[in-house]
Amino acid sequence: MQQSIQLSVDAVVFGYEAGSISVLLIKRKYEPFKGEWAIPGGFVLENESLESAVERELKEETGITIDYLEQLYTFGNPNRDPRSRVVSVAYFGLVKPSAFKIFASTDAEEVQWFHIDELPKLSFDHEEILKKAIARLQAKITYEPIGFELLDTKFPFSDLEKLYTTLLGRAIDRRNFRKKILSLNILDQLDEKVSKGSGRPANLFKFNKKRYFKLKEEGIIFDI
Amino acid sequence: MQQSIQLSVDAVVFGYEAGSISVLLIKRKYEPFKGEWAIPGGFVLENESLESAVERELKEETGITIDYLEQLYTFGNPNRDPRSRVVSVAYFGLVKPSAFKIFASTDAEEVQWFHIDELPKLSFDHEEILKKAIARLQAKITYEPIGFELLDTKFPFSDLEKLYTTLLGRAIDRRNFRKKILSLNILDQLDEKVSKGSGRPANLFKFNKKRYFKLKEEGIIFDI
DNA sequence: CATTTTATGCGTGTTTTTTACGCTAAAATA
């Protein structure tokens, strides 16, 4: 028995900057869908794990090294690729965009961050993949502290608050939100302040991942 | 570019009977791992969707038609199969065991339900897959009403309660649980009673899936 | 340099949800 199914990986990478969520897309250099936008990804090599394949492709095509990566879903519709049967394992990644300089290479003619509400037409079934990834991001920030992967290591509380209002798509009470997050005891308050523009300078905070995992083991759950 | 990665599907199927959760396993008829227990599954055909492949393999190997099926995770470790590189998309299924007669055929020498705390040694990385499936089942019954897929269409409230205590692995207050579930308004109380053994006969209930989806659209969420 | 603007940060009362637990009802059993 010998199939000729090809296996690929794709990565939906989210970033957050200046109050809006963006996703990293590439413009395809080759057929099919040459010149159109797509989620970065490519074929898995013979002796490579799926995660390694994702990391390699991202590095090759966009120059990005990922901070947070998890498997999203496997898309296996027989006709999703016009060339042949290609099954793709999609991943979901988060980065701090400020930390990386993106550049196109190999299969990518161009790389660009797109706001998730200003997306171009996408190749293959990538729209479906992206839709699923957005749903996952919105759901997951309410029960796992993954939002911190999108912020700088040190951040003022207002950044976190803004991230959540953006992702949840609704207003949240600033005072109650602060109380709730601080009561979880997973943030370290630093002795630094930032002043961006007018207004009172804000204290900087840092996510204490180690403490979070310890609390998680003890059964304390993150829940917004 | 031509890979020789093979693609398979596997299905972890859970059933519930007499107060305990079981999983459907097959004894392998051929090498590798001939004579050992494994999760049912097999290779995906060229023009078949992943879901169809799962359904076909389950039917072939065990005789079961699944009630509830969802994708679990894709396992792609390069050495998970001693023959060659095989990537497997694992699925998660639920059935009412009373509704089916299981029988072994094709690749299976034997089929059997195993209580999830009395499992045999498993082939490949199937232990890892099963572990993930159990975690998913336990997590998911708290935020989606999938428990009903394991019960008979008509069931007394105590069956539901017992299922939850079993799955959650802890006692729950009978009175508060009933109040909570009934207040969700997703159960129809029937005009039938069952009396099994001693004690006051219990009213039968039926899960109203249609109403649940309607409520879900309106934003009412199931949460135990 | 006083005043306005902008944003931080602490507190308090109210409503809603969760939790704990007492008690009655109906059938089998001894």
Added chain:
DNA sequence: TATTTTAGCGTAAAAAACACGCATAAAATG
């Protein structure tokens, strides 16, 4: 018929979620 067993209803206390007031600090404005 008394006792045991399982079903089913109700009520009060505790905890969490929600709504909102207001003092404070620094920068911008005139």
